Amino acid sequence: MKPTSYRHALLPFALLALGLATAFGVRAALVPDTFGDRGWYRAAAVDDQAALAASYAPPTACAECHDDKAALHAKDAHERVPCQTCHGPGAEHVATNEVKLPKPAAASDCLACHQRLLARPGPFPQIDRRDHFKLVGVKDESTPCTTCHDPHEPLFLDRDRRQARLHPLIQRCRDCHLGRTDETLVKPADHPAIFECQYCHGEIVADFKQRPHQRVPCTTCHLFTKESDFAGRIVRDADPRFCLLCHRAGAFRSVDAPPSIEWPSHRDDVSTGPQDANKRCVDCHQDRIHLRRADLGAAHGG
Amino acid sequence: MAGDHHTKLSRREALALLAAGPGLLLLRSGPLRAAGASGPADADPDWSSRNWGYAIDPAKCIGCGACVRACRAENHVPVGRFRTWVERYHVLRSGEVHVDVAPGPNHVFTADVGVPREEIVKAFFVPKLCNHCERSVCSQVCPVGATYTSPDGVVLVDSKHCIGCGYCVQACPYGTRFINPETHVADKCTLCYHRIRHGLQPACVQACPTGARLFGDLNDPHGMLTTVLSQRRYRVLKPEMGTHPKCFYLGLDREVV
Numbered sequence: 001m002k003p004t005s006y007r008h009a010l011l012p013f014a015l016l017a018l019g020l021a022t023a024f025g026v027r028a029a030l031v032p033d034t035f036g037d038r039g040w041y042r043a044a045a046v047d048d049q050a051a052l053a054a055s056y057a058p059p060t061a062c063a064e065c066h067d068d069k070a071a072l073h074a075k076d077a078h079e080r081v082p083c084q085t086c087h088g089p090g091a092e093h094v095a096t097n098e099v100k101l102p103k104p105a106a107a108s109d110c111l112a113c114h115q116r117l118l119a120r121p122g123p124f125p126q127i128d129r130r131d132h133f134k135l136v137g138v139k140d141e142s143t144p145c146t147t148c149h150d151p152h153e154p155l156f157l158d159r160d161r162r163q164a165r166l167h168p169l170i171q172r173c174r175d176c177h178l179g180r181t182d183e184t185l186v187k188p189a190d191h192p193a194i195f196e197c198q199y200c201h202g203e204i205v206a207d208f209k210q211r212p213h214q215r216v217p218c219t220t221c222h223l224f225t226k227e228s229d230f231a232g233r234i235v236r237d238a239d240p241r242f243c244l245l246c247h248r249a250g251a252f253r254s255v256d257a258p259p260s261i262e263w264p265s266h267r268d269d270v271s272t273g274p275q276d277a278n279k280r281c282v283d284c285h286q287d288r289i290h291l292r293r294a295d296l297g298a299a300h301g302g
Numbered sequence: 303m304a305g306d307h308h309t310k311l312s313r314r315e316a317l318a319l320l321a322a323g324p325g326l327l328l329l330r331s332g333p334l335r336a337a338g339a340s341g342p343a344d345a346d347p348d349w350s351s352r353n354w355g356y357a358i359d360p361a362k363c364i365g366c367g368a369c370v371r372a373c374r375a376e377n378h379v380p381v382g383r384f385r386t387w388v389e390r391y392h393v394l395r396s397g398e399v400h401v402d403v404a405p406g407p408n409h410v411f412t413a414d415v416g417v418p419r420e421e422i423v424k425a426f427f428v429p430k431l432c433n434h435c436e437r438s439v440c441s442q443v444c445p446v447g448a449t450y451t452s453p454d455g456v457v458l459v460d461s462k463h464c465i466g467c468g469y470c471v472q473a474c475p476y477g478t479r480f481i482n483p484e485t486h487v488a489d490k491c492t493l494c495y496h497r498i499r500h501g502l503q504p505a506c507v508q509a510c511p512t513g514a515r516l517f518g519d520l521n522d523p524h525g526m527l528t529t530v531l532s533q534r535r536y537r538v539l540k541p542e543m544g545t546h547p548k549c550f551y552l553g554l555d556r557e558v559v
Contacts, residue, residue, distance in 0.1 A: 117414055
């Protein structure tokens with residue numbers, strides 16, 4: 001028996017068409033534009049991300065106006081500290097001079113890097129504020145670091161740090177031991193701590209230990225910074241302002257130690273003529289520190 | 303752009319319209335969208351050929367937190383959340399390992415951990431951030447395709463598309479993701495994507511005063527990063543997770559996880 005009509009057979013097809021249309025409709029509405037162009041994500045999102053505004057100006061931007069500060073900064077110990085690490089994000093300041101950047105000068109700002117901590121790498125300069133003040137005779141606990149240290153020129157290096165002398169890191173036996181190794185040092189456990197100044201500069205260190213600065217570590221004046229696994233840079237600092245970091249007279253400083261100097265009146269008082277106008281502390285007081293290599297009669301070994 | 307003549311709809315509007323019937327299909331149908339739609343002018347024309355990577359030298363890290371503060375300022379990271387942070391490790395004579403992060407919004411360590419000095423064998427800092435894994439778990443678990451790896455190898459979040467479900471936050475083995483309490487979507491390190499596309503360094507790399515953080519193109523055979531990685535010993539975090547991180551730690555101590 002044949003059916004009289006096939007209309008009922010159209011119903012499943014109509015339902016299928018409706019279902020497909022709904023499915024495609026839902027998908028088209030929910031899947032955002034550019035989705036799937038580059039992968040299973042919205043390709044335009046990459047450009048959205050790239051179009052965000054930067055808060056930090058390019059590192060070269062600061063020196064374009066502040067070239068004087070930049071030149072000062074580039075030659076001293078903070079040479080590698082980017083401007084905006086202390087002064088904060090500067091893109092707005094570069095765009096409009098209306099926005100001024102902070103000049104952080106609180107002790108806590110300096111101590112973020114320089115607070116003595118066990119976890120901080122040994123060669124990095126770090127202090128305990130109480131010990132530091134005791135060493136340099138500062139009475140007032142609230143004295144800010146910037147009283148003595150200029151953040152752009154913290155150590156008053158008397159020569160450009162980038163041209164400082166390269167000094168090897170002592171790593172191989174033969175760097176010190178020419179020929180046969182000393183009997184007592186055959187066992188590595190008996191070996192003294194590696195890389196102490198007196199192992200190579202024994203004569204100078206022995207002389208230094210007889211003189212008033214004996215408690216000052218060598219690296220306080222001979223600033224050493226590790227440059228690679230094999231070498232560092234070492235500077236001898238003899239700028240009068242460097243000596244005055246410890247010796248400058250000030251109301252916040254104790255009178256006993258270290259001896260307080262009025263500067264530059266001290267230089268003017270002992271001056272014998274215009275040739276003394278640029279005299280440095282070490283030109284008269286070298287005997288307070290240690291004798292020079294030439295005075296000791298030793299040839300420079302390296 | 304080919305899709306510009308399309309009616310723009312939010313998902314909410316789209317669902318409302320759907321209730322009215324499948325006629326919407328007509329609105330949304332159109333020619334195939336051109337692949338690789340052009341974005342804003344790039345300072346770096348070869349950007350899509352890059353494969354950005356990152357290296358950290360923990361021996362140089364002084365734990366000052368400058369990177370964390372720079373990241374916060376650059377990316378408007380809410381207080382209490384971190385896109386990058388610095389962990390401090392103290393390894394004790396007993397073999398116990400103490401890990402802590404600096405307290406306070408400025409992320410500054412002010413004192414040693416409260417353990418007698420003679421008990422401590424070694425102590426060091428380890429900066430952490432998103433590892434921008436080659437096989438990123440977070441992208442795999444995202445149900446809507448809101449987390450993805452950009453053509454230049456940076457794992458990013460599409461904040462307009464993210465539904466804030468938090469699967470990726472749980473999936474990341476390195477704990478580098480969080481739900482932003484202001485936008486309520488997933489948030490993480492982008493390697494300062496808006497900076498690197500314009501030839502700048504990420505804010506944390508630029509702010510680091512000791513050069514402990516290095517950033518570069520792994521596809522550049524003579525680049526700084528490839529050179530460092532060919533000369534130095536390094537390892538990645540949790541290699542057993544199979545994520546193939548692109549954040550390399552130079553000479554990292556074995557205690558670090």
